[in-house]
Amino acid sequence: MTFHIITIFPEIIRPYFSKGVIGMGREKGLFDLKIYNLREFTTDKHRKVDDTPYGGGPGMVMKVEPIFNCIQAIKDSLAKKEKSLVILTSARGKVFNQKKAKKLVDKYQHLIFICGRYEGVDQRVAEFVADKEFSIGKYVLSGGELAALVMTDVCARLIEGVLGNEESLISESYNQEEFDYPVYTKPEQFKNWLVPKVLLGGNHGEIKKWRDKHRVQKN
Template sequence: MTQTPDTPKDATPEGATPVDAPPAPPRKSHGRLTISASLQPRDLMAPQRVKGAWCARIITLFPEAFPGVLGLSLTGKALAMGLWSLDTIDLRPFGEGKHRNVDDTPAGGGAGMVLRADVVARALTQAGQGAPADRARWPVVFLSPRGRPFSQETARRWAAADGVTLLCGRFEGVDQRVIDAYGIEEVSLGDFVMTGGEIAAQAMIDATVRLIPGVLGNHASTEEESFSGTLLEHPQYTRPPVWEGREIPPVLLSGNHAEIAKWRQSEAERLTAERRPDLWARHLAGKG
């Protein structure tokens, strides 16, 4: 460490007026946050945590991407209240060598890079501390386009567990050996490719967290949504009763709850048959 002399060589004598003195640098805000690398999971936006609250642990090269949209609206409020928790585990500090390398070229050649098994394994070990070994109670998931499609049923299964660990991929993917060794489940957000798993992780966590009791104001609303059964949700309307010449269907303003329920069921069936024949076929098979 270099010491600064008590009296710099070019210091202005006491009482003299400095010539062309540079302006004093602006003072930093006391509200500015400092982020540093850590091998410990980051517990985001949860000053208090309800005992037994559901927890999401995210292994990622970009922990600063979280909580993202999860810190907003009802999920953000529930996060701040401690109804669920979000821990990020930065993959970089587990890397190899001076530069903390986390990836290497694909065996057998090819484009891109692959996340190393040894690096990912160290992060998974860290993420597993304090979590149940039973995967039914705590799924461990790699977000991969080759995985099973994420669905409302997947969200319900995760919400019923104690928590979930999500491994966000980057580059060309993850060394298959660590996926096999840790028995990692692979899940896909859809039939498309993204640059990484962070956005997919936020979407999946959002779908899961909203199923946790207490997160939504009216938990019964989750039972009437699209994909809660085999039908899409019926159309929704609100005030004003007439907008640009378009009226709310009169039955919805009738006060006859039996007729309203019948209309909603009919509309849900119509939309499902038109837009999702796969779901409609499942619906018909379930009625048989």
Template sequence: MNDKPKSPAKSHGRLKITPSLTPRSLMDEAPHLTGAWEARVITLFPTAFPGVLGESLTGRALDEGRWRLTPVELRQFGEGRHRNVDDTPAGGGAGMVLRADVLARAIAAAQAGAPTDRRRWPLVYLSPRGRRFDQATAHRWAAAEGVTLICGRFEGVDERVIEEYGIEEISLGDFVMTGGEIAAQAMIDATVRLLPGVLGNAASTEEESFAHGLLEHPQYTRPAEWRGRKIPDVLLSGHHGEIEAWRRAEAERLTRDRRPDLWAAHERRRRDGGET
């Protein structure tokens, strides 16, 4: 008989345990730190996640519980024996449309426990007709407690569900994809890297492209000369003021040449006194 006293049960500390209707493996699941930012994704293809989000710094942060990813399978909320999620467009036309009643059930499940204030928890449909995703949107989402993304398929979703829930529509760009899953991963990646502790160096996010409305300046590293091309002398001078001025001038040049839209916005801010 072993008389050795049992160790007291360990406290969960900052870890958060949440109930779920879906069986989970507690040995395999990453810890969920209390207050960790969360992305919930309504999708027909939950196995597409985490995808690339499970790699590199975002993957490490996911494993550490700094953020949480919850795919919500749309099919389980479908109609009938075959779990149908779509139907033909009213008025005729090609393709299929995701049903409002099916999406409503999925949204109710995905939003369980989330704040109803959309500033604290945006509800977003990834749509080519939406406003284009940008760095400001990533910062807005990162400042929230989490976000729920609806990945469309086929010809889109029934307009009534967008109206009923006041869903925000966001586009990855001016092109059409077969579904929203890749766009969702791109937007989540852009947001998660802004969360505290994910990159490990806050200066990285302050100096990169779009942080100040400009494209990033050129970057160089060893060797000092490669195939006859040298690193600009100013970057090897050790004069931080001159380096900063060079980088600023290069960022402005690249933005002016490659993104006239960003340059025009930058000029407007400067005229309005918002930037020197």
């Protein structure tokens, strides 16, 4: 799997992919990340990626041409038989979730994310360039970079080998019908807050019973 991220702020994306399980997964070559600076796909001397909205109104709108040029360049670089999907990050899109992530990981070799900024992206990108429009929640971010990072992180965890211990993936919340169980570590007592006794006893049957009982949602 290769994640392609199109942004005007490449420096926001890079550090995230150098740390933790995601960083290690990339280092091991379990997936690849390519970041594209949108300004490099402009054709004017000012490298303009935005302009004023038709019909008036506040703020600036991201232009369709550089985004189209970038997507074309990415698609031209892919092998013919590889499947790719272009995702526009958008507060108005369908809300992304674990199920959608699993489908994408199973089906595509390339996920291409477009990060919007300003007042948003020229609607022709949603209509003619992107295949899907995804939101990461019902709120407005300043840009699509966080959304692209959230979605790539969720997908990357599902790639075989990325999590050191595959068991974590099986028991994780949202990968099954139930939520993950609460976890504790040393010390047994901090202030007067105690770890449940059953977890200290080594009775695996009882531990399983306790964990199953506590797989509950908080909201």
